[in-house]
Amino acid sequence: MRRSTFASLALAGAVLASQGPAARLSYGVRVLLRNGADTNVVGTGEVAGPMETGLRLGVHTDSTDVDMLLNTFPEPDSFTLSGDFVATRLAGASRRGLPVYEQDEYRRHRRLAWTDTVRLHPFGTPRARARRELWVELRVTTAAPGGITRPSERVDLRDSTFDLTLEAVVRPRRATVLLALVRGDANSVPLQFDLVPDGIPRTLDLAVDPARPHHFELRLTPPEPARTARERALALDADVVCLRLSEPALTSVSMLCGRLNNVARRLALPGGDTLVATFVWPAAR
Amino acid sequence: MTDHERWARDIEADLDGELTLAEQAALARHLAVCPTCAGTRASHLELRASLARASGHPRAKVMPRQVLRGRTLALLALLAALAGAGGGWLAHARWGGPGSGGLEASRATIDIR
Numbered sequence: 473m474r475r476s477t478f479a480s481l482a483l484a485g486a487v488l489a490s491q492g493p494a495a496r497l498s499y500g501v502r503v504l505l506r507n508g509a510d511t512n513v514v515g516t517g518e519v520a521g522p523m524e525t526g527l528r529l530g531v532h533t534d535s536t537d538v539d540m541l542l543n544t545f546p547e548p549d550s551f552t553l554s555g556d557f558v559a560t561r562l563a564g565a566s567r568r569g570l571p572v573y574e575q576d577e578y579r580r581h582r583r584l585a586w587t588d589t590v591r592l593h594p595f596g597t598p599r600a601r602a603r604r605e606l607w608v609e610l611r612v613t614t615a616a617p618g619g620i621t622r623p624s625e626r627v628d629l630r631d632s633t634f635d636l637t638l639e640a641v642v643r644p645r646r647a648t649v650l651l652a653l654v655r656g657d658a659n660s661v662p663l664q665f666d667l668v669p670d671g672i673p674r675t676l677d678l679a680v681d682p683a684r685p686h687h688f689e690l691r692l693t694p695p696e697p698a699r700t701a702r703e704r705a706l707a708l709d710a711d712v713v714c715l716r717l718s719e720p721a722l723t724s725v726s727m728l729c730g731r732l733n734n735v736a737r738r739l740a741l742p743g744g745d746t747l748v749a750t751f752v753w754p755a756a757r
Numbered sequence: 758m759t760d761h762e763r764w765a766r767d768i769e770a771d772l773d774g775e776l777t778l779a780e781q782a783a784l785a786r787h788l789a790v791c792p793t794c795a796g797t798r799a800s801h802l803e804l805r806a807s808l809a810r811a812s813g814h815p816r817a818k819v820m821p822r823q824v825l826r827g828r829t830l831a832l833l834a835l836l837a838a839l840a841g842a843g844g845g846w847l848a849h850a851r852w853g854g855p856g857s858g859g860l861e862a863s864r865a866t867i868d869i870r
Contacts, residue, residue: 538865557865565851576860582867589870596863609870 496520496617497544499527502609503636514606514629515636521623523614526641528706531594531608533634535562538594541641541706544612551612553590554581556705577705586613606634622753625733639711639731644669647692647713647732650750653678654738659748666754667692669713680745691716695729715749764794768801 498520505514519527527542537560545552556579563574584590592608623640646668653660660678667674669692679685695712698704714729717739728737732751739747767784770776776784788795 540865553867555865555867559864561863576864578864580865580867582869584869591868591870593866593868595865596861597866597868 495523495614496620497523497525498613498615499525499542499638500611500613501527501529501638503531503634504607504609505631505634506605508603512631514631514634515627516630517625517627517636517638519623519625519638519640521640521642522617522621524642525623526707526710528637528639528641529608530637531606531634532637536560536595539637539702539706540594542610546614550583550585552581552583553610553612555579555592557594558702558705559594575702577701584612619756621756641707641711643710644713644732644753646754648752648754649690649692649715650752651676651678651690652748653680653686653741654746654748655680655744665690669694678747684743686719686741686743686745687721689718689720713751715751717747761791761793761797764791765797768794768798772798772801772805 498518501515501517501519503514503516505512519525523546528539529542530537530539532538539558541556543554545554557577559576560573561576563572566572582590588611590610590612592610593606594608595606598605623642625638625640627636627638629636646666649665649667650662651665652662658680660680663676663678665674665676667690671692673689673691676688676690677685678688693714693716695709695714698707698709703709711731712729713732714727716725716727718725719741722742724742726739726741726747728739728747728749730737730751732753734750734752736748736750739749741747764784764787767776767780771781771784788798
């Protein structure tokens with residue numbers, strides 16, 4: 473083996489070892505608003521997760537909604553930031569006085585160094601003498617995972633005239649599902665399942681009243697593919713799982729879908745009981 | 758052409774409003790001394806009155822053709838331009854417009870700080 477080839481392989485190996493598949497990617501977000509000479513922080517937030525984590529960022533005002541899905545493509549010394557944007561703007565009013573909106577979809581990408589801070593103007597580059605300007609400061613960093621595998625999201629909104637959403641977009645390979653049955657003030661013992669999408673169906677018995685138990689067959693499935701261009705651009709189906717519940721005795725099939733965000737979702741069952749399901753990222757193995 | 762025939766033509770032109778002030782004065786002086794021409798004028802007027810009555814306009818009278826003067830035309834053009842500008846301003850205020858920037862100017866940009 474020639475010396476130059478060996479050196480290249482060694483360098484590539486060292487880079488891969490230093491970043492490695494276990495590195496954790498973090499998006500630090502700060503939204504700022506300049507009004508005349510004053511600049512205020514509208515909101516801050518952070519999304520972190522495995523290296524393949526994307527950031528779904530939304531900035532909403534009274535007249536404009538800008539949603540974007542940002543992804544990073546790491547290279548040894550830099551990375552490419554790619555963004556799919558969906559903007560909905562108030563374009564005017566119809567003859568009957570109803571608001572008319574226009575929707576715009578486009579893509580942007582830029583190659584950056586790991587130390588760069590990105591300034592993102594969601595409503596376009598402001599004019600030279602504009603008094604009001606809103607922008608998003610974004611900093612992408614990597615760090616050792618430290619045993620944390622599940623994505624995390626944090627948003628702190630300080631100006632209520634804007635709406636800021638930050639979501640980690642990671643396709644779940646497993647999901648923890650917490651299930652309980654509720655009727656009035658009484659509820660069953662909560663059960664926890666660690667499920668894999670499109671995995672083997674599991675059976676489950678839940679009962680609030682022991683005289684009327686429910687026998688379920690449950691299975692985790694991926695959601696329906698995105699239908700609209702907006703859903704596709706923002707990959708709204710990427711971080712969602714669906715729980716397919718069937719009761720063989722009643723031949724009823726129900727579906728509950730949601731993100732793995734620790735929010736309880738309710739499903740009314742025949743007979744008056746309510747099933748409460750919560751999707752959570754599984755703990756580290 | 759006799760004198761009476763010439764004055765008859767002038768009478769008809771006068772009734773059509775086509776005579777100058779000097780010609781109208783000359784005709785008036787002649788009608789004062791010529792009963793034949795005065796009778797001709799009276800018969801012309803009666804003929805026109807009967808024609809107007811027959812067409813359903815008993816009070817009709819001959820009017821000289823309106824001439825659109827240059828200043829009137831300019832005033833009308835100015836009023837039309839003002840009405841158009843006002844309508845455009847109201848429509849823009851009501852329904853908005855394409856704005857000063859193009860579509861690309863309203864799209865997000867990624868800059869390095």
